[in-house]
Amino acid sequence: MSLSDYFNLLVSDYTLRTITLGTAVLGAVCGMLGSFAVLRKQSLLGDAISHAALPGIALAFIITGVKDPNLLLIGALVSGLIGTFWIKGIVKRTRLKNDTALGLILSLFFGFGMLLLTFIQKMPNANQAGLDKYLFGQAATLVESDVWVMALVTGLSLLVLLLFWKELKLLLFDPDYTKTLGFNTRFLDILITIFIVLAIVLGLQTVGVVLMSAMLLAPAAAARQWTNNLSTMIIIASIFGAFSGVFGTAISASQDNLSTGPVIVLVAATFVLFSFIFSPGRGILFRQIRFHRNRKELNLKKTLTFMYRIVKDHDNISHPHAIRILNNFHGFTRKTLEQLEKQQLIRVEGNEWAMTEKGFEEAARMYHQIGNNHD
Amino acid sequence: MTEKPYAIQIDDLTVAYDYKPVLWDIDLKVPEGVLMAIVGPNGAGKSTLIKSILGIIKPIAGSVTIFGKPYKKQVDKVAYVPQKGSVDWDFPTTALDVVMMGTYGSLGWIKRPGQKEKKASLEALEKVGMLEFKNRQISQLSGGQQQRIFLARALVQNASIYLMDEPFQGVDATTEKAIINILKELRKAGKTLIVVHHDLQTVPEYFNWVTFLNVKGIASGPVRDIFNDDNLTKTYGINYKVAVNK
Numbered sequence: 001m002s003l004s005d006y007f008n009l010l011v012s013d014y015t016l017r018t019i020t021l022g023t024a025v026l027g028a029v030c031g032m033l034g035s036f037a038v039l040r041k042q043s044l045l046g047d048a049i050s051h052a053a054l055p056g057i058a059l060a061f062i063i064t065g066v067k068d069p070n071l072l073l074i075g076a077l078v079s080g081l082i083g084t085f086w087i088k089g090i091v092k093r094t095r096l097k098n099d100t101a102l103g104l105i106l107s108l109f110f111g112f113g114m115l116l117l118t119f120i121q122k123m124p125n126a127n128q129a130g131l132d133k134y135l136f137g138q139a140a141t142l143v144e145s146d147v148w149v150m151a152l153v154t155g156l157s158l159l160v161l162l163l164f165w166k167e168l169k170l171l172l173f174d175p176d177y178t179k180t181l182g183f184n185t186r187f188l189d190i191l192i193t194i195f196i197v198l199a200i201v202l203g204l205q206t207v208g209v210v211l212m213s214a215m216l217l218a219p220a221a222a223a224r225q226w227t228n229n230l231s232t233m234i235i236i237a238s239i240f241g242a243f244s245g246v247f248g249t250a251i252s253a254s255q256d257n258l259s260t261g262p263v264i265v266l267v268a269a270t271f272v273l274f275s276f277i278f279s280p281g282r283g284i285l286f287r288q289i290r291f292h293r294n295r296k297e298l299n300l301k302k303t304l305t306f307m308y309r310i311v312k313d314h315d316n317i318s319h320p321h322a323i324r325i326l327n328n329f330h331g332f333t334r335k336t337l338e339q340l341e342k343q344q345l346i347r348v349e350g351n352e353w354a355m356t357e358k359g360f361e362e363a364a365r366m367y368h369q370i371g372n373n374h375d
Numbered sequence: 376m377t378e379k380p381y382a383i384q385i386d387d388l389t390v391a392y393d394y395k396p397v398l399w400d401i402d403l404k405v406p407e408g409v410l411m412a413i414v415g416p417n418g419a420g421k422s423t424l425i426k427s428i429l430g431i432i433k434p435i436a437g438s439v440t441i442f443g444k445p446y447k448k449q450v451d452k453v454a455y456v457p458q459k460g461s462v463d464w465d466f467p468t469t470a471l472d473v474v475m476m477g478t479y480g481s482l483g484w485i486k487r488p489g490q491k492e493k494k495a496s497l498e499a500l501e502k503v504g505m506l507e508f509k510n511r512q513i514s515q516l517s518g519g520q521q522q523r524i525f526l527a528r529a530l531v532q533n534a535s536i537y538l539m540d541e542p543f544q545g546v547d548a549t550t551e552k553a554i555i556n557i558l559k560e561l562r563k564a565g566k567t568l569i570v571v572h573h574d575l576q577t578v579p580e581y582f583n584w585v586t587f588l589n590v591k592g593i594a595s596g597p598v599r600d601i602f603n604d605d606n607l608t609k610t611y612g613i614n615y616k617v618a619v620n621k
Contacts (some may be wrong), residue, residue: 166487170476174462180429181480182450228512230468310440
């Protein structure tokens, strides 16, 4: 199936439309809440939460014996929350640092989850197959009610965000100060954490335990490159997330046997890569360009002020001088001369150069500026 | 006869992070209207003392009162200037926005800042000489400018007590002068200021009250009475004669 076939199908095919809508909403809510995780330097919390959700899924199946996705996700939610609050508890009560606590809970819960999965596979029950799809997700299983739940959570988190915008921004920037102003930081912390856990659990069915944290981080990390404004960042992150979902679904649907979750994550990673290189303010490319341009300009200025020192003691400023005398000066090249001539600051004739009226004024201005700085 | 309560009164305060106490049985009375330095060596618990007053750190024992009442009931009377390094300055926001955060406390939950808050914040920016940088992304400010922004954020709170954790750390001489002038002005206006300070040479010039701290409280009182070699030696453990009388 080609991409254009895909877009035709998108209009006519109900299942594909549901999946696309689902991944788009999921991407948007993950981008929104992921911005908070990234700015709180809790990027890896998402990874720990998603891995911690696995035993919950397995236990929910063992206890109920049915493979109802909603029941399994409730299990995931419970064990994800337990994992999260254990991490916070460890950091608060022991001397272990955040990264250690995250790693510990992540591997402990994930290991336990895997153990339960192998146990389930040996159970005398024909119903057990397919639980392992939560490892990498399977977008094809999304149904309309899933999309509704996702939309509900997105709406709720948007509402909370708008309502507590001021408090959440303050908490992100300066938690101690937030406390001194009389705000209950514990409440805010729990609020935002619960929504992050909710978003992760919703994504497990589509993207899976292993890759879920990328959905949370990639759009936010990419968005940070494009703006210095928090609300703009969150909006851009949501858009990046939604597009990752849509493009990822499109690519995986148009190529046979490409599983959707990993493709979505790869698309999101492409957004990150593109942003890191090409964003105008913080991107690597423009930073390099600015760096070189500044250096070149500085060389020109240095050469011109050097010339000024030679010229200023002459009565006639346009008196020609040999190019040779510039040679013992660092930063001078034939190319700088060409540049200066192009800007009509000097004239070059044969082996000699002479300053123009404009060049002299410019050089004098710079010379005195630099001179003043040295005082 | 009812006595006027102290701006800050601390009784038997003990704080520990693990087994080792960071603050041990501190008693401290800060009268209203003083400009007080807290001095002591590294690890003396200066920042911890400030954070305990503000309720950021929970003590093991002891009590802190602000004008006779617990901090929770007096949040609107106290402004805090944290150490500059305690936040990530790459946060996506502007100088004016950070100063506006100082108004959030009086606004309370949910309510957003309006024109009144913006005007107050601009005035505070002007007071610290940072008005022209109001729309600057905070990561593009120098260390001294960031410190001024934090000071402006506290000014906008319009509090009675200011607690400052090393406001002179890493700032140039010009900024230090500008900041101390603002502190002296605040004191003239009847405010109480408590400043964690490292430069012993400038204590007599900048402050009129001083507290010596090294896990235990060594001494506290007017600079001219107690800022002497004896207390400095008790606090720092080495003979300070040479350093101060220079």
